[in-house]
Amino acid sequence: DVKVTQSSRYLVKRTGEKVFLECVQDMDHENMFWYRQDPGLGLRLIYFSYDVKMKEKGDIPEGYSVSREKKERFSLILESASTNQTSMYLCASSQSRGKAFFGQGTRLTVV
Amino acid sequence: AQTVTQSQPEMSVQEAETVTLSCTYDTSENNYYLFWYKQPPSRQMILVIRQEAYKQQNATENRFSVNFQKAAKSFSLKISDSQLGDTAMYFCAFMKPRGGEYGNKLVFGAGTILRVKS
Numbered sequence: 001d002v003k004v005t006q007s008s009r010y011l012v013k014r015t016g017e018k019v020f021l022e023c024v025q026d027m028d029h030e031n032m033f034w035y036r037q038d039p040g041l042g043l044r045l046i047y048f049s050y051d052v053k054m055k056e057k058g059d060i061p062e063g064y065s066v067s068r069e070k071k072e073r074f075s076l077i078l079e080s081a082s083t084n085q086t087s088m089y090l091c092a093s094s095q096s097r098g099k100a101f102f103g104q105g106t107r108l109t110v111v
Numbered sequence: 112a113q114t115v116t117q118s119q120p121e122m123s124v125q126e127a128e129t130v131t132l133s134c135t136y137d138t139s140e141n142n143y144y145l146f147w148y149k150q151p152p153s154r155q156m157i158l159v160i161r162q163e164a165y166k167q168q169n170a171t172e173n174r175f176s177v178n179f180q181k182a183a184k185s186f187s188l189k190i191s192d193s194q195l196g197d198t199a200m201y202f203c204a205f206m207k208p209r210g211g212e213y214g215n216k217l218v219f220g221a222g223t224i225l226r227v228k229s
Contacts, residue, residue, distance in 0.1 A: 030215075031215050031217075042117075042202060042220055044219075048216060048217070058216070059218075088154075092156070094217065096206075096215055097144065097208060099161055100204075102156035104154060104155060105154045
């Protein structure tokens with residue numbers, strides 16, 4: 001069974017902390033994505049990657065960075081967490097023509 | 112840039128009836144893919160249906176079908192014989208294949224909450 005695994009389902013961090021959200025896929029997909037989901041705003045793309053070490057900014061990259069050192073792993077980094085980054089974060093992977101597979105989501109609360 | 116618009120924040124339908132969710136998108140591309148995803152209360156996103164823009168025939172998956180109007184840039188989802196388990200948030204999404212600006216970028220609309228009533 002195909003799988004996209006996010007490292008945490010729930011996370012609480014303090015303002016100013018550096019936060020790492022990890023995502024691993026086992027399908028050898030070339031594309032990986034990080035979204036945040038907020039009520040009324042849908043899924044907004046933060047960053048995506050179409051190959052190892054390649055990354056592209058999405059629609060809301062400010063305050064975030066990413067890392068893709070291996071094909072199966074795509075990390076989202078909040079360099080200095082702020083309360084407005086409290087949200088649900090979803091990771092996904094896909095082939096270029098295929099459907100996307102999603103992780104179970106990480107609900108991040110920054111206090 | 113590609114954008115996806117879902118103009119219906121919420122909809123409701125009686126069990127066994129038919130409902131249509133709307134989606135429009137904006138692109139200058141000729142070749143692309145469109146998707147409908149479902150997110151039930153469990154939060155797990157599930158692909159409902161996929162359409163390739165170069166195919167004129169509308170995609171169908173059991174009770175789910177689409178009305179793809181390429182010239183109008185419209186991609187609506189029809190759910191027939193609605194079931195309680197169809198209650199979820201539905202997202203329309205757009206992907207341009209690799210190459211050029213925004214290649215491989217998967218963009219979503221804001222979503223439509225669908226409630227199926229017994």
